[in-house]
Amino acid sequence: MLPETPAERHRAIAAAFGERVRGTRDWDVPAPVDGWTARSVVDHLTSWFPDFLASGAGVELPKADPDPVVAWQAQSEAVQALVEDPAGRVLKNPHIGEVPLDEAIDRFYTADVFMHTWDLARATGQDERLDPEFCAQMLAGMEPMAEMIYASGQYGPPVPVPADADAQTRLLGFIGRDPDWRPTAP
16 A cells, blocks of 8 residues: 555655666667657656646756656656645646645646556566555546546547456556557567
């Protein structure tokens, strides 16, 4: 079970993702997101979130280094510092209104890192197991918003999975990942 506070949860999820980042040996292998590579997974996380924070909270994160390992480490440390001491800051966004900064990081970014951990692990042949209770919790929170989620264009269409599948498999299918995806041989 993952920790309950945003700071503790980010620390655990960022550390797990960081293990996969440091364990990646080939950054050009295909990833489960169509057209992405292992490098694209890290690039995604180190590109969208800094812009989101800057525009919504006036917070500037370090510019991403071209080396995915260095980029991830710098961003992970900077975000951890923010979530540990949000200093009463809020994130303002026309779609979500005003949300305390640590909650916004938890809800949008830490959750994204959690889901992309599977992408990087599957692409690079590393441990792809996600916390089953957090998978179930995320799925329960996302399912009522399915129409909005799919309309956003941020997720692929759902992938059918067996009704008795575990929480991780159901979450992956819900967010448009084929749980049986494997990288193709060159």
